[in-house]
Amino acid sequence: MGKFSQRNLLGIKNLTRDDIELVFETADNFKAIINRPIKKVPSLRDVTVANIFFENSTRTRISFELAQKRLSADVVNFSASSSSVSKGETLIDTVKNILSMKVDMVVMRHPAPGACIFLSKHINAQIINAGDGTHEHPTQALLDAYSIKEKLGSVKGKKIAIVGDITHSRVALSNIYCLQKLGAEVMVCGPTTLIPKYISSLGVKVEHDLMKALNWCDVANMLRIQLERQDIKYFPSLREYSMLYGLDKQRLKSLNKEIVIMHPGPINRGVEITSDVADSKHSIILDQVENGVATRMAVMYLLASQK
Numbered sequence: 001m002g003k004f005s006q007r008n009l010l011g012i013k014n015l016t017r018d019d020i021e022l023v024f025e026t027a028d029n030f031k032a033i034i035n036r037p038i039k040k041v042p043s044l045r046d047v048t049v050a051n052i053f054f055e056n057s058t059r060t061r062i063s064f065e066l067a068q069k070r071l072s073a074d075v076v077n078f079s080a081s082s083s084s085v086s087k088g089e090t091l092i093d094t095v096k097n098i099l100s101m102k103v104d105m106v107v108m109r110h111p112a113p114g115a116c117i118f119l120s121k122h123i124n125a126q127i128i129n130a131g132d133g134t135h136e137h138p139t140q141a142l143l144d145a146y147s148i149k150e151k152l153g154s155v156k157g158k159k160i161a162i163v164g165d166i167t168h169s170r171v172a173l174s175n176i177y178c179l180q181k182l183g184a185e186v187m188v189c190g191p192t193t194l195i196p197k198y199i200s201s202l203g204v205k206v207e208h209d210l211m212k213a214l215n216w217c218d219v220a221n222m223l224r225i226q227l228e229r230q231d232i233k234y235f236p237s238l239r240e241y242s243m244l245y246g247l248d249k250q251r252l253k254s255l256n257k258e259i260v261i262m263h264p265g266p267i268n269r270g271v272e273i274t275s276d277v278a279d280s281k282h283s284i285i286l287d288q289v290e291n292g293v294a295t296r297m298a299v300m301y302l303l304a305s306q307k
């Protein structure tokens with residue numbers, strides 16, 4: 001097996017195709033392990049990991065923590081709301097204090113784009129980006145691409161439509177990089193105001209008509225409207241958004257083919273996706289969550305193996 005090219009996982013942008021495939025191969029092994037009655041392996045014994053979350057999270061935080069526990073790492077959790085950050089401490093000071101307690105790896109979520117890149121220049125511990133503002137969310141993209149591969153046999157040559165709030169989504173950017181490196185064709189779809197002007201320079205197709213995007217794609221990844229990151233109004237109302245861009249059974253039925261439905265969560269049922277679609281056999285939303293643990297185990301194992 002090859003070696004992972006990066007010391008940290010700051011984004012998908014700097015990964016090679018071989019890195020991504022190595023994560024997938026490793027994740028296959030871990031997926032087999034976590035489906036056994038005894039789910040724990042000693043791979044990260046004596047490695048201490050700090051999960052430092054400056055932004056809310058349910059899935060990602062639990063998924064990382066479970067992955068760490070299944071690898072037998074020692075884990076400490078930190079969330080900004082209950083910490084000295086609210087007393088005015090800087091990011092570097094907070095993290096340096098945690099690291100002086102001999103932490104080897106940091107998993108960080110932060111609202112500022114580039115926060116993990118900045119931190120990586122100031123600390124020696126290995127860093128995994130668990131989402132930095134509107135920038136990247138690399139482990140989400142890895143688990144998404146892994147789930148597509150599992151469902152369709154490969155990612156190469158597949159057509160993936162990413163639908164929704166592309167401007168404010170870190171999942172969109174990481175997915176674009178990851179899927180393109182694996183040889184997929186990527187389209188983004190949404191209202192003009194939620195699609196950044198630079199996006200076509202990344203080599204993705206842009207479509208504003210949901211039905212055209214659905215007719216084109218093999219997989220639709222439905223993103224949430226990131227209202228918490230929107231400081232102005234980008235569309236008249238959520239009702240209008242869901243009339244134009246919401247995925248419902250009727251729209252799915254009107255296609256003369258089957259497509260795979262994905263969503264990174266949290267779902268806003270009735271806005272970007274209706275319940276009957278989210279819970280249908282076309283949806284692999286819960287497979288994505290399951291694969292998140294194996295994929296994150298793979299990433300941490302590969303990074304820890306470099307030392």
Ligand code: NCD
Nearest residue numbers: 059060131137224264265266
């Ligand atoms: C995403 C995130 O936080 O960027 N969620 C996740 O990690 N599962 C997407 C979102 O919040 O909509």
